[in-house]
Amino acid sequence: MVDLVNGSLAVASGGSEHSFWANANLGRGQLSNVDLVSAIGRWTTAFVAVVGAGQALTTWIDGRVAVQQEAARAAAQAEAQLTEQFFAMAFKDDVGIDERAMLLSALATLPHHPLKTWAQDRYDKDMKLLNKYFDIYQRQAEAAAIQDAAEREIAAKKAEIEELTLEMERNRENPASLTELKNKRNAATKALAQLEAARSVAAANSQMPPITLLEASRSGVPVPPLKGAVIDIVSESTTVELLKKIAPATAAEGIELHLPYLQSAFKEFSIADESTVAAVLAEIAYETHWFSMLEEPDPATERYEGRIELGNTQAGDGLRFKARGYIPIVGRAAYTRMSARLGLGQLLTLSPEEVVRPEIAARIAVAFFKDQESSLNPYLERDDLSGFHRAVTGGATGAEEVAEIYRKIVEALPARPADYRVFVQFAGSIDRDKIREMMRSLSDLGWNVQGTAAGGERTEAALGTGEVRYSRTKDKRAAEELARQVQQQGVTMRDIKAVLVSSIHLGTLEVWVSTK
Numbered sequence: 242m243v244d245l246v247n248g249s250l251a252v253a254s255g256g257s258e259h260s261f262w263a264n265a266n267l268g269r270g271q272l273s274n275v276d277l278v279s280a281i282g283r284w285t286t287a288f289v290a291v292v293g294a295g296q297a298l299t300t301w302i303d304g305r306v307a308v309q310q311e312a313a314r315a316a317a318q319a320e321a322q323l324t325e326q327f328f329a330m331a332f333k334d335d336v337g338i339d340e341r342a343m344l345l346s347a348l349a350t351l352p353h354h355p356l357k358t359w360a361q362d363r364y365d366k367d368m369k370l371l372n373k374y375f376d377i378y379q380r381q382a383e384a385a386a387i388q389d390a391a392e393r394e395i396a397a398k399k400a401e402i403e404e405l406t407l408e409m410e411r412n413r414e415n416p417a418s419l420t421e422l423k424n425k426r427n428a429a430t431k432a433l434a435q436l437e438a439a440r441s442v443a444a445a446n447s448q449m450p451p452i453t454l455l456e457a458s459r460s461g462v463p464v465p466p467l468k469g470a471v472i473d474i475v476s477e478s479t480t481v482e483l484l485k486k487i488a489p490a491t492a493a494e495g496i497e498l499h500l501p502y503l504q505s506a507f508k509e510f511s512i513a514d515e516s517t518v519a520a521v522l523a524e525i526a527y528e529t530h531w532f533s534m535l536e537e538p539d540p541a542t543e544r545y546e547g548r549i550e551l552g553n554t555q556a557g558d559g560l561r562f563k564a565r566g567y568i569p570i571v572g573r574a575a576y577t578r579m580s581a582r583l584g585l586g587q588l589l590t591l592s593p594e595e596v597v598r599p600e601i602a603a604r605i606a607v608a609f610f611k612d613q614e615s616s617l618n619p620y621l622e623r624d625d626l627s628g629f630h631r632a633v634t635g636g637a638t639g640a641e642e643v644a645e646i647y648r649k650i651v652e653a654l655p656a657r658p659a660d661y662r663v664f665v666q667f668a669g670s671i672d673r674d675k676i677r678e679m680m681r682s683l684s685d686l687g688w689n690v691q692g693t694a695a696g697g698e699r700t701e702a703a704l705g706t707g708e709v710r711y712s713r714t715k716d717k718r719a720a721e722e723l724a725r726q727v728q729q730q731g732v733t734m735r736d737i738k739a740v741l742v743s744s745i746h747l748g749t750l751e752v753w754v755s756t757k
Contacts, residue, residue, distance in 0.1 A: 370411060377404050377586075391440050395584075398433045402426060403586035410591060426588075427598065433584070434600045438508035476507035478654055479518055487649040488531050495532030499567075502599040506607035515654055516621045516715040520629055521610050523647035525567040527639050535597040536565040545571060552577065565596040567606040568633070579605050582612075622747060624713045651715040656722040658687035661750045663723065665690070665697035668704040669756035671732055673697070679730040686726060688750075706753035707735030712745035723750055 377400055384396035405426040412418040484496045503522070512518055529535055539560060545551060546559030552574025553559055564571040570579055573590070580589035583604050588595060595601055610617065613632070620629035626644035631637055663683060667676050677696035684690045692698070709727065711720035720739035728737045733754045745751060 370407060373407055374404075377407065391436070395433065395436050395440060398429060398436060399584045399586065402429045402433065402588060405429060406586060406588050406591055430585070430588075430595075430598070431600045434502065434505050434509065434604055437584075437604075438505045440509075476504045476512065476518065478515055478657075479504075479522060479650060483650070483653050484522070487646070487653055488526070492526075492531035492533070499532045499599050499603070502603035503567075503607065505600075506603040509604065510607045510611040512607065512611070514621075515657075516651065516713065517610065517614075517618070519647050519650040519654070519715065520617075520621055520626070520643075521607065522650060523626070523643045524630065524633055525606060526646050527643045528569065529567055532567075535567070535602060537563055537569070539563070548572065551575070562593050565593070566602045568609050570596065570605060570609075579608070582608055622713070624715075624743075648714055652718050654715070654718055656719040658719070658723075659689060661689060661716070661719055661723075661748060663688045663690045663750050663752060664692065665752045665754075666700050666703045666706075667697055667732075667754050668699060668701060668706070669733075671754065671756055673699065675732055679727070679732050682730060683723070683726060688723065703753050703755050706755050707733060707737050708740045708753050709737060710740050710742040710745050710751040710753065712741070712743055712747060712749070714741075716750065717741070720750055723752070727752055727754065 380403070381397065381400040384393055384400055387393035387396055405422055409419060409422045409426065412422060479500075481497055481500050484500060485493050488496060503525070507518055507521075512521075525532075542560045542563040544559070545553055545563060546557075547553060548559070551558075551562070551572025553562060553572055555573075558573050562571060562573045562576050570576060576589045576593050576596070577587075579596075580587060583601070585601075589601075596605065617629060617632055620626070620632060626647050627637065627640040630640040630643045663680075665676060665680055673696040677693065680690045680693040680697060684693060709720045709724040711717060717739060724737040724739050733756055735755065737754070742751075
C-alpha cells in the first residue's frame, strides 16, 4: 500500500478492486501495487487513443478546409473570368445601349452574383436613357415632316442638341469622346441661335401688310422700313467699337467675344428699340463687370442649398445651379424653365455650366427682358433707369452705375433721323417760305418732318427761342444732330441747342425758332 501521509510503500496481498483508487483512504489510504499498475496502464492507453484520434481528426479537418478553400478559389477565379468577359461584351465601343441593357438585365437575374444589385441599377439607368433616345427620335421624325424649311431646320437642330446632350451623358467617362461631343454641341447651339434670329427677322417682315407700303408710296409719304430691317439696324447699332469707347480698356476682349451673340439674340427676340438694347447692355455690363464674371464663386452658393422655392430639391443643387449668366439665373427651376424656353431640351439641367457660354448666356438674358417687356418698357419711356434696374434685380444697388452706362451708350449711338417725327414752331419776322424751305431740306436729310406743305406753325410761344426739344435721354443725340442742321439752314442768327422737355411725345422732336 502507499501511505499518502507518511510517503511509505507497503505491500499486501488480497482485497478487491472497486475503483481506480481501490480502497483508497486519503487519511491513511492503502492501495495494492497490482491495482496501481493496472490503473495507470488503462489510463495511459486511453490517453494515447484520445491523442491519436485527435491527430487523425485534425488531419481530416485540415484536408477538408483545404478542399473547400481550393474550391472557393476555383469558383472565385471562374467568377472573375466570367465578370471580365461580361464587361468586355457589355462595354465595348461598338455595343449599343440596347444591347448593353439586355446584358445587364441577364446579370441582374443571377440570384447570388455580387454584381446583381449594381447591374440592376445600371440597367434601370440605361433604360431611362434609352427612353429619352426614343423621344428624341420621335421629335426628329416630326421635324422632318415640317413643311416650312426654316421651321424644319430649327426643329431638327433642337433635336440634334438633345441627342448630343444624351450622348455626352452616356460618354461622361470617356474624355476623348466627351470633348468631341461637346464641340459638336457647341457648334449646334451657335447654329440654333443664328437660325432663331433669322426666323424672327423674317417673321417681323411678313407682319407688315403689302397694302401699307403701296398706299404709302402712292400718297407720297416716306415708305416705312420693314420691321425686320429695323430689328437688324437696332441690333447692330451698338457696335463693338462703340462699346469699347465707353468701357474700361480691360473690357475690350470681352466685348469682342460676347457682343456678336447679343446682337444675334436681339434679332431672335425682335428687339426693335434702341433704348431697350442700351438698357439690356447696361445691365449686363454692370452684372458681369463688362463680361469678366459670368458665375458667382462656389462658397457663395451655400445659401441656395435646399431652397425649395428655387427648385433645389436634391443634395448639391445649391452649387450645381448657382447664379450664372449675363443676367444671372439661379436654382434648378430657373435652369429647367430657361432650357425649355430656348428649345434646348434638358441641356441646362444636365449641364448647368453651359449657361456661361456666350450664345446661351445671350439668349437667356434677352429672353428674360423680352418676357418682361410690358412691365419694363414704361420705365424706359419715362427715362427712369433706376426704376428699370430695381425691376430687374429687385434692389437699388448699382442703379446709378447702370444709368450712367445707359446714358453713355445712347449718347454714343448714331442719330437715325427716320425714327423721329419733326414739328416746327416759329415766331418773329421769319418768313414762312423760308421755314418751308428749311423743312424740305430736313426731309431730304431723312427726318420725318410733319406739315411741310403748311410751312410749320407760327406761334407767339416761340418768341425768344432757339432750340430742339426732346423727351428721353436716348433722343439727345438725335436732337443735337437736328439742332446742328437747323443752325446750318440760317433761318435765325440764334444758337440752336438741344433741350430736354419731358412733356414731348415719344419719338418726337420739336424745332422752336425765332428772330428775337
